Amino acid sequence: MQELTRYAIVGTGGRYAMYLRAIARDFNNRGRVVGLCDINPHRVKLASEYHEKLGGAALPTYGADTFDAMIAETKPDVVIVTSVDRTHDRYIIRAMELGCDVISEKPMTTDADKCQSIIDAMATTGRKLRVTFNYRYAPRNSKVKELLMQRVVGNIKSVHFEWLLDTRHGADYFRRWHRDKRNSGGLLVHKATHHFDLVNWWLASHPRTVFAMGDLVFYGRDNAESRGVTDFYQRGTDDPIAAGDPFALDLRKDKLLKRIYFDGEHADGYRRDQSVFSDGISIEDDMSVLVRYENRVTMTYHLTAYSPWEGYRVAFNGDAGRLEYEVHENSYISGAEDDANRADAGDIEIHEPARIMVRPHWRAPYEVTLDNLDETGHGGGDARLLQDLFDPGEDDPLGRAANHIDGARSILTGIAANRSIQTGLPVDVRSLVRFN
Numbered sequence: 001m002q003e004l005t006r007y008a009i010v011g012t013g014g015r016y017a018m019y020l021r022a023i024a025r026d027f028n029n030r031g032r033v034v035g036l037c038d039i040n041p042h043r044v045k046l047a048s049e050y051h052e053k054l055g056g057a058a059l060p061t062y063g064a065d066t067f068d069a070m071i072a073e074t075k076p077d078v079v080i081v082t083s084v085d086r087t088h089d090r091y092i093i094r095a096m097e098l099g100c101d102v103i104s105e106k107p108m109t110t111d112a113d114k115c116q117s118i119i120d121a122m123a124t125t126g127r128k129l130r131v132t133f134n135y136r137y138a139p140r141n142s143k144v145k146e147l148l149m150q151r152v153v154g155n156i157k158s159v160h161f162e163w164l165l166d167t168r169h170g171a172d173y174f175r176r177w178h179r180d181k182r183n184s185g186g187l188l189v190h191k192a193t194h195h196f197d198l199v200n201w202w203l204a205s206h207p208r209t210v211f212a213m214g215d216l217v218f219y220g221r222d223n224a225e226s227r228g229v230t231d232f233y234q235r236g237t238d239d240p241i242a243a244g245d246p247f248a249l250d251l252r253k254d255k256l257l258k259r260i261y262f263d264g265e266h267a268d269g270y271r272r273d274q275s276v277f278s279d280g281i282s283i284e285d286d287m288s289v290l291v292r293y294e295n296r297v298t299m300t301y302h303l304t305a306y307s308p309w310e311g312y313r314v315a316f317n318g319d320a321g322r323l324e325y326e327v328h329e330n331s332y333i334s335g336a337e338d339d340a341n342r343a344d345a346g347d348i349e350i351h352e353p354a355r356i357m358v359r360p361h362w363r364a365p366y367e368v369t370l371d372n373l374d375e376t377g378h379g380g381g382d383a384r385l386l387q388d389l390f391d392p393g394e395d396d397p398l399g400r401a402a403n404h405i406d407g408a409r410s411i412l413t414g415i416a417a418n419r420s421i422q423t424g425l426p427v428d429v430r431s432l433v434r435f436n
């Protein structure tokens with residue numbers, strides 16, 4: 001019988017549950033979770049209880065200061081990193097130094113120095129790192145890759161990419177730890193790592209030059225005041241001023257949010273329901289980026305975080321035509337009952353209309369059909385990613401598994417864009433990190 005792979009998980013808030021559930025329930029013939037770590041003792045205890053609910057044993061739990069002890073005592077082969085972005089580098093590097101391979105959630109890390117440290121640690125330890133880009137695995141995104149590989153519109157010359165986050169899901173980044181750029185690298189790293197990874201993968205290239213502009217133009221107290229708002233509150237829970245505001249999140253109204261975050265506040269003071277119109281937001285909500293890739297393709301990219309609908313539009317201009325792609329995404333609140341990441345959410349039926357139009361030169365345009373796609377969990381990407389992580393099949397002709405180089409290249413566009421926003425100048429991506 002094949003030996004079970006031993007996994008430890010660090011960061012037990014919302015996203016970790018998908019991995020824990022997959023290993024404990026769907027792939028328990030391949031691996032098992034042996035330890036859990038989080039800076040918040042309340043949340044890490046809930047995670048162990050969840051493991052029991054899935055039919056497993058109570059798991060040993062550790063704090064941020066006893067991560068090394070977890071590795072020594074529970075002897076994992078692989079550490080899964082699902083903590084706050086700012087902390088990814090620390091756990092990736094330490095896990096590799098202690099002899100483990102690593103699976104890290106996106107973004108791999110948040111700035112160039114941390115990215116360099118991860119690349120260097122990989123070289124010295126010889127360990128492996130997977131970065132889990134679930135968007136690659138969504139069948140509709142894989143279909144676009146297939147079409148581009150078949151050159152249905154010839155060689156791609158330029159890309160126009162617009163991503164919209166709505167006032168529900170998009171607003172959530174301004175309530176949570178992400179609102180502080182030091183935690184998340186801003187949306188150009190935290191969120192756009194998905195988009196920039198897709199483009200690198202679709203084009204089989206990586207960024208060379210980046211120029212960007214970005215600002216906080218909608219969220220934040222200053223912007224609200226200039227629209228005439230005079231009533232402000234700090235948090236969405238238990239404040240009468242927040243009661244009538246559709247932007248406010250009342251943690252008591254959702255049993256999962258209450259249990260995971262509100263009931264755990266005593267342990268670390270983290271408030272998940274901050275007002276999106278309060279002070280202290282250091283990330284942008286409106287960003288424009290120009291990129292030139294190594295293969296000379298150019299991209300114009302725009303991310304708006306205060307849109308009435310959520311989804312994306314991408315147009316590929318090729319030398320034999322144009323491919324147009326549009327996806328309407330389901331908006332949800334991370335960690336809440338409508339979040340498909342959360343096991344407790346049960347089976348959530350999700351329909352996300354997507355359309356791929358191929359418009360060849362001199363011939364009639366045609367729509368590429370996307371039939372019978374299960375869209376639950378990031379366009380059906382999560383389930384396929386988990387399969388590939390925990391029970392991979394044959395070699396994947398689409399090359400969806402992402403390593404640390406892909407992880408680094410996906411954040412370098414955003415890191416360069418952040419630098420460009422600060423300096424007003426274009427950034428040569430080759431100046432940011434060395435790949436040894």
Ligand SMILES: NC(=O)c1ccc[n+]([C@@H]2O[C@H](COP(=O)([O-])OP(=O)(O)OC[C@H]3O[C@@H](n4cnc5c(N)ncnc54)[C@H](O)[C@@H]3O)[C@@H](O)[C@H]2O)c1
Nearest residue numbers: 011012013014015038039040064082083084085087105106
């Ligand atoms: N691929 C996707 O679609 C997707 C979706 C959601 C989240 N994510 C990623 O998963 C990660 C977690 O996001 P989330 O939504 O679960 O956030 P979350 O806030 O729900 O959970 C983060 C957890 O990290 C813990 N933490 C904070 N500082 C720590 C430290 N120093 N050491 C150990 N633990 C610490 C927090 O206590 C919390 O429990 C992020 O990196 C995010 O980008 C990816």
